[in-house]
Amino acid sequence: MKIKNILSAENHKLLKDITSDTSIVICPADKGKAIVIEDRDNYLSKMQDQLDEGDYELDGRKEKTLLDKLHKKLTTQLKIMDIDLDDKKERYKYLAAAPVLANMYLLIKVHKKNFPGRAVVNQTDDPTYKICKILTDILNPLAIQSRSYIENSFELKKVLKSVTVAPDDIQASFDVRSLYPSIPIQKTLQITRERLYADDKLPDRTKWNPDDIIKLLEICLETHFKTLDGRIYTQTDGTPIGKSISGPLADIYMDWFENEYIYSDSNEFRDNIKIWKRSRDDIYILWKGGEEALDCFFWRVNYVDPRIQFTIERENNRVLPFLDMSLKRYPNKIETKIYRKETHTQKYIHWKSNHSKNCKLGILKGLIHRAHLLCDRKEDLLEEIQLLKDVFIANGYPKKLVEKTVNQSWKTELEKEMKRIAEEIRRTEQPVTHPDEEETNEYYDCLYAPYIQGFSENLQKDLKSLNVGVAFKTTKTLFCMVCKLRPKREVDDQKNVVYHIPCNSCMSCYIGETGNKFSARKYQHEYDIRTQKKKNGIGDHMRSKKHKINWTNRTFLAVEKDWKLRRIKESIFLNSLNPSTEIDASKLMNPEKGMEMAECWKEFNPIVRDLLKKATSKSTPKSPKKVQKRKLPRKIGK
Numbered sequence: 119m120k121i122k123n124i125l126s127a128e129n130h131k132l133l134k135d136i137t138s139d140t141s142i143v144i145c146p147a148d149k150g151k152a153i154v155i156e157d158r159d160n161y162l163s164k165m166q167d168q169l170d171e172g173d174y175e176l177d178g179r180k181e182k183t184l185l186d187k188l189h190k191k192l193t194t195q196l197k198i199m200d201i202d203l204d205d206k207k208e209r210y211k212y213l214a215a216a217p218v219l220a221n222m223y224l225l226i227k228v229h230k231k232n233f234p235g236r237a238v239v240n241q242t243d244d245p246t247y248k249i250c251k252i253l254t255d256i257l258n259p260l261a262i263q264s265r266s267y268i269e270n271s272f273e274l275k276k277v278l279k280s281v282t283v284a285p286d287d288i289q290a291s292f293d294v295r296s297l298y299p300s301i302p303i304q305k306t307l308q309i310t311r312e313r314l315y316a317d318d319k320l321p322d323r324t325k326w327n328p329d330d331i332i333k334l335l336e337i338c339l340e341t342h343f344k345t346l347d348g349r350i351y352t353q354t355d356g357t358p359i360g361k362s363i364s365g366p367l368a369d370i371y372m373d374w375f376e377n378e379y380i381y382s383d384s385n386e387f388r389d390n391i392k393i394w395k396r397s398r399d400d401i402y403i404l405w406k407g408g409e410e411a412l413d414c415f416f417w418r419v420n421y422v423d424p425r426i427q428f429t430i431e432r433e434n435n436r437v438l439p440f441l442d443m444s445l446k447r448y449p450n451k452i453e454t455k456i457y458r459k460e461t462h463t464q465k466y467i468h469w470k471s472n473h474s475k476n477c478k479l480g481i482l483k484g485l486i487h488r489a490h491l492l493c494d495r496k497e498d499l500l501e502e503i504q505l506l507k508d509v510f511i512a513n514g515y516p517k518k519l520v521e522k523t524v525n526q527s528w529k530t531e532l533e534k535e536m537k538r539i540a541e542e543i544r545r546t547e548q549p550v551t552h553p554d555e556e557e558t559n560e561y562y563d564c565l566y567a568p569y570i571q572g573f574s575e576n577l578q579k580d581l582k583s584l585n586v587g588v589a590f591k592t593t594k595t596l597f598c599m600v601c602k603l604r605p606k607r608e609v610d611d612q613k614n615v616v617y618h619i620p621c622n623s624c625m626s627c628y629i630g631e632t633g634n635k636f637s638a639r640k641y642q643h644e645y646d647i648r649t650q651k652k653k654n655g656i657g658d659h660m661r662s663k664k665h666k667i668n669w670t671n672r673t674f675l676a677v678e679k680d681w682k683l684r685r686i687k688e689s690i691f692l693n694s695l696n697p698s699t700e701i702d703a704s705k706l707m708n709p710e711k712g713m714e715m716a717e718c719w720k721e722f723n724p725i726v727r728d729l730l731k732k733a734t735s736k737s738t739p740k741s742p743k744k745v746q747k748r749k750l751p752r753k754i755g756k
């Protein structure tokens with residue numbers, strides 16, 4: 119089988135031209151799935167606006183100093199908690215292998231005047247990244263317990279059904295202005311500590327005690343980041359947008375705020391509030407008692423905490439947009455339909471995009487299902503489905519297929535609805551569920567693999583017979599190729615790589631892998647060669663044959679974050695060059711061959727060798743050209 123390149127040579131050139139243009143910045147829009155091309159100077163001045171507005175200070179310290187400081191604090195605390203950081207597995211669980219400083223970038227708000235930016239801190243691979251994720255899982259259950267919590271519009275719809283609406287009720291929505299940066303850290307940590315101590319389910323989630331959790335949170339909230347032009351800032355208060363723990367921490371603080379100022383006796387308007395439901399910073403309110411009282415309440419609630427400021431949106435002609443719904447008030451009920459902002463691009467995965475047919479049709483089916491759930495009126499549903507038809511045809515979907523999918527959906531949606539009602543009845547009659555009765559045709563295992571048109575469909579069929587499911591993972595998208603918002607790194611600072619180093623004087627090479635930065639691994643190699651204390655394949659080859667290595671000829675064969683997968687990839691390359699059990703020194707400098715591979719992989723060796731040859735063609739030595747031709751097989755693969 120041959121894997122085709124999806125992009126034409128012309129498209130590749132276009133991509134290269136766009137990405138090498140330094141006068142522009144390509145970034146995502148805040149909402150609506152659009153991509154924004156912004157003048158670089160404009161982008162930087164919008165970034166400055168954000169920095170001036172929030173609790174940020176320019177930090178004169180160097181990146182390495184800050185990274186070392188955070189690393190030291192973190193390791194000291196983890197050691198106090200009896201975590202054995204000398205154990206490779208433990209270290210991998212809690213610490214980043216080669217941490218980098220977080221970076222701030224902007225999402226452009228295309229739905230607002232002058233297109234301001236929303237600042238986001240990308241925390242991936244910063245020293246506290248892994249700990250933050252663990253803490254998020256520990257804190258999330260506390261956030262969900264909140265009285266006002268709704269996960270999405272479906273949940274709000276359920277709440278609406280349970281409330282009797284009076285003719286003079288009104289709807290409004292409150293929005294907390296820049297919620298995350300407004301959360302006061304000290305107060306929030308104090309509340310979180312109390313909540314953790316009161317949580318008797320905490321031992322089910324972690325064996326860490328509340329005090330240690332708070333100490334880790336304090337370290338994680340020390341946020342330093344770089345901007346696109348390389349300056350370093352420190353955030354002095356508020357939770358950073360983009361850090362995973364900011365979500366639950368904001369919820370925990372807002373829950374406290376609501377208990378203090380909304381649900382409590384001190385709130386003289388408490389009985390006016392029929393519904394107060396919050397999805398992070400968006401609050402839906404159903405209010406009785408008239409406009410004037412609502413105004414007073416709004417002013418009052420903005421007065422209690424200077425950091426937490428609300429904006430209000432009132433219903434217009436009895437209609438209020440909230441989340442992705444439009445809510446219309448009738449004298450005795452509220453009906454919903456789907457709502458889209460005007461700036462929504464109506465772009466979904468294009469029909470020609472490299473995804474399986476099932477996945478693409480799944481998006482349409484999902485949106486049809488959502489329409490059924492959110493549209494109360496038949497005419498709204500029909501209008502929404504007509505819109506979906508037009509939008510998907512405009513996204514390149516064949517007209518006949520769209521119509522067929524829509525036609526079939528009426529039946530499947532009806533079945534789903536009947537199943538849901540039956541399930542409800544079953545649950546009320548017989549509340550205990552029997553786990554073994556539930557879904558019988560579930561897959562036991564699942565393979566995550568990139569999608570390759572024409573090949574993946576067959577693979578899916580074959581694996582289905584073995585009760586193994588296939589989930590396609592998205593690898594490189596056009597978007598991630600053009601959108602580069604991190605300050606540039608040195609090429610040798612690339613980490614998580616499988617690398618290839620050729621000998622300058624013969625055809626032998628070294629293939630290795632590292633989770634660290636390549637530059638650090640290279641330094642280690644050089645040190646081992648100099649000191650001769652440790653066994654080192656490259657050093658042995660250089661000494662025994664009097665050959666030279668030129669480090670600049672190195673090639674990265676693969677970038678892979680998962681260390682197991684990285685070792686497998688390394689072994690695949692090693693085996694392709696040296697299939698026999700004994701190592702042939704004329705082919706490999708490695709003293710060992712890596713992981714043992716199953717026999718069936720041998721079949722792929724010619725293809726892998728071909729890949730290797732292409733990847734390293736620029737760096738292979740020039741002098742022994744004839745040797746090269748003889749040693750590497752010329753007819754490779756199909």
Ligand SMILES: [Zn+2]
Nearest residue numbers: 621623624665
């Ligand atoms: Zn050599």
